[in-house]
Amino acid sequence: MQSAFLKRFLASLFFIVLLLSLQGCGGRGGGRGPSVSSTPTESTFEKTFGGTHWDAGRSVQQTRDGGYIIVGDTESFGQGEADVYLIKTDAKGKKLWERTFGGTKNDWGKSVQQTRDGGYIIVGYTESFGQGEADVYLIKTNAKGKKLWERTFGDTDWDAGFSVQQTRDGGYIIAGYTYSFGQGGTDVYLIKTNAKGKKLWERTFGGTKNDWGNSVQQTRDGGYIIVGETLSFGQGGRDVYLIKTDAKGKKLWERTFGGTDWDDGFSVQQTRDGGYIIVGVTDSFGQGEADVYLIKTDAEGNILKSEKSLREAPNPNIGKGFNRNRSISSLPDLTPSSEPLHHPRRR
Numbered sequence: 064m065q066s067a068f069l070k071r072f073l074a075s076l077f078f079i080v081l082l083l084s085l086q087g088c089g090g091r092g093g094g095r096g097p098s099v100s101s102t103p104t105e106s107t108f109e110k111t112f113g114g115t116h117w118d119a120g121r122s123v124q125q126t127r128d129g130g131y132i133i134v135g136d137t138e139s140f141g142q143g144e145a146d147v148y149l150i151k152t153d154a155k156g157k158k159l160w161e162r163t164f165g166g167t168k169n170d171w172g173k174s175v176q177q178t179r180d181g182g183y184i185i186v187g188y189t190e191s192f193g194q195g196e197a198d199v200y201l202i203k204t205n206a207k208g209k210k211l212w213e214r215t216f217g218d219t220d221w222d223a224g225f226s227v228q229q230t231r232d233g234g235y236i237i238a239g240y241t242y243s244f245g246q247g248g249t250d251v252y253l254i255k256t257n258a259k260g261k262k263l264w265e266r267t268f269g270g271t272k273n274d275w276g277n278s279v280q281q282t283r284d285g286g287y288i289i290v291g292e293t294l295s296f297g298q299g300g301r302d303v304y305l306i307k308t309d310a311k312g313k314k315l316w317e318r319t320f321g322g323t324d325w326d327d328g329f330s331v332q333q334t335r336d337g338g339y340i341i342v343g344v345t346d347s348f349g350q351g352e353a354d355v356y357l358i359k360t361d362a363e364g365n366i367l368k369s370e371k372s373l374r375e376a377p378n379p380n381i382g383k384g385f386n387r388n389r390s391i392s393s394l395p396d397l398t399p400s401s402e403p404l405h406h407p408r409r410r
Contacts, residue, residue, distance in 0.1 A: 110156040114139025118148060122174045127181070129154040134175035134185050141165055147172035147187055147200070149208050162208040166191025170200060174226045179233070181206040186224035186237050193217055199224040199239055199252070201260050214260040218243030222252060226278045231285070233258040238279035238289050245269055251276035251291055251304070253312055266312040270295025274304060278330045283337070285310040290328035290341050297321055303328035303343055303356070305364050318364040322347025326356060337362040 112118065116138035123133045130153045137148035141163035147170050149162040164170065168190035175185050182205045189200035193215035199222050201214040216222065220242035227237050234257045241252035245267035251274050253266045268274065272294035279289045286309045293304035297319035303326050305318045320326065320341075328343040338361045345356035360366055 106155055108156040110152070110158075112150050112158060112161070113137060113148075117145070120148075120150075121172060121187075124176060126151075126177050130159070131156070132175055132177060132183055134172035134187075136171040136187075137163060143167045143170060143191055145169045145171060147185060147202065149175070149183065149185065149204070151208060160208055162204070162210075164202050164210060164213070165189060169197075172202075173224060173239075176228060178203070178229050182211070183208065184227055184229060184235055186227035186239075188223035188239070189215060195219045195222060195243060197221045197223060199237060199254065201227070201235065201237065201256070203260060212260055214256070214262075216254050216262060216265070217241060221249075224252075224254075225276065228280060230255075230281050234263070235260065236279050236281060236287055238276035238291070240275040240291075241267060247271045247295055248273040250274050251289060251306065253279065253287065253289060253308070255312060264312055266308070266314075268306050268314060268317070269293065269304075276304075276306075277328060280332055282307075282333050286315070287312065288331050288333060288339055290331035290343070292327040292343075293319060297326075299323045299326060299347055301325045301327060303341060303358065305331065305339065305341065305360070307364060316364055318360070318366075320358055320366065321345065321356075325353075328356075328358075334359070339364065 118135070118137045118139050120133045120135040123131055126132050130151060133150040135148045136145045138145050140146065143165050146163040146165035149164070149172065151159045153159055170187065170189040170191050172185050172187040175183055178184050182203060185202040187200045188197045190197050192198065192200070195217050198215040198217035201224065203211045205211055222239070222241045222243050224237045224239040227235055230236050234255060237254040239252045240249045242249050244250065247269050250267040250269035253276065255263045257263055274291065274293045274295050276289045276291040279287055282288050286307065289306040291304045292301045294301055296302065296304070299321050302319040302321035305328065307315045309315055324346040326343065326345045326347050328341045331339055331341045334340050338359060341358040343356045344353050346353045348354065358366060
């Protein structure tokens with residue numbers, strides 16, 4: 064009798080131990096449980112925003128609340144032909160609010176960044192305000208997208224802002240292009256403002272032909288790095304144009320990259336080693352009609368071996384007529400031919 068009781072006791076104990084071990088496999092300290100993961104599920108989605116006309120997003124950044132801020136331009140909403148279009152979403156891409164800025168003519172948003180006070184800084188260009196045909200358009204909002212102030216920069220011709228960043232002193236640095244100032248048809252246009260958007264200084268860079276600034280970032284030494292494109296310098300029709308300045312915008316050095324055809328730099332960042340990483344497009348190198356162009360430089364803007372090797376493998380499609388507008392070629396071009404190449408519908 065004792066033997067039968069002992070057998071039942073041991074069987075029950077074995078079942079309890081087995082049950083506990085199975086629970087432990089799926090628990091927080093999880094060993095090899097196949098059905099439970101301790102990794103958070105990644106949120107993925109795709110969304111559209113806009114109305115019945117032309118609406119485009121040009122720049123996006125994740126905000127500190129986990130959501131996203133988007134800037135672009137809209138012909139569906141607002142007062143004018145096109146207005147700056149600002150959209151805030153939650154972490155799943157659900158629209159929380161949208162705002163438009165501008166006047167009765169065309170106004171475009173090109174770059175947005177969340178500022179340290181929780182609001183947003185936007186740059187683009189405007190035909191509605193300012194002195195010239197188009198002026199650099201700088202807008203500051205609060206966290207809800209309410210406009211706090213706006214500023215324009217430029218003169219009597221076409222001037223545009225493509226990139227903005229808040230600087231360590233609380234002000235802003237803007238890069239773009241200007242037809243109003245400088246030496247050539249267009250020049251790279253660099254503007255420094257204080258925290259209220261008051262211009263502290265402006266600089267132009269370039270030669271006798273057309274040159275543009277597409278992206279700017281403050282560097283760890285307090286100066287600035289700018290990337291864009293140049294027709295004035297380099298080897299080809301257009302080359303990537305990299306410029307380093309000090310904290311006052313004085314040029315320290317400039318570099319060009321590319322081959323005999325068309326090459327452009329769209330974005331630049333300083334890397335942890337003090338050098339720079341650039342991305343853009345090349346028609347001089349690679350395999351296709353145009354290829355993504357990634358360049359890594361040292362702190363002085365000198366290219367590394369990976370970029371040098373491209374010079375030994377030119378693009379076999381050179382001279383076959385690359386269409387710069389390919390990415391938007393399916394869309395109607397409603398702009399007069401006299402407008403600059405960086406007009407939004409040509410960009």
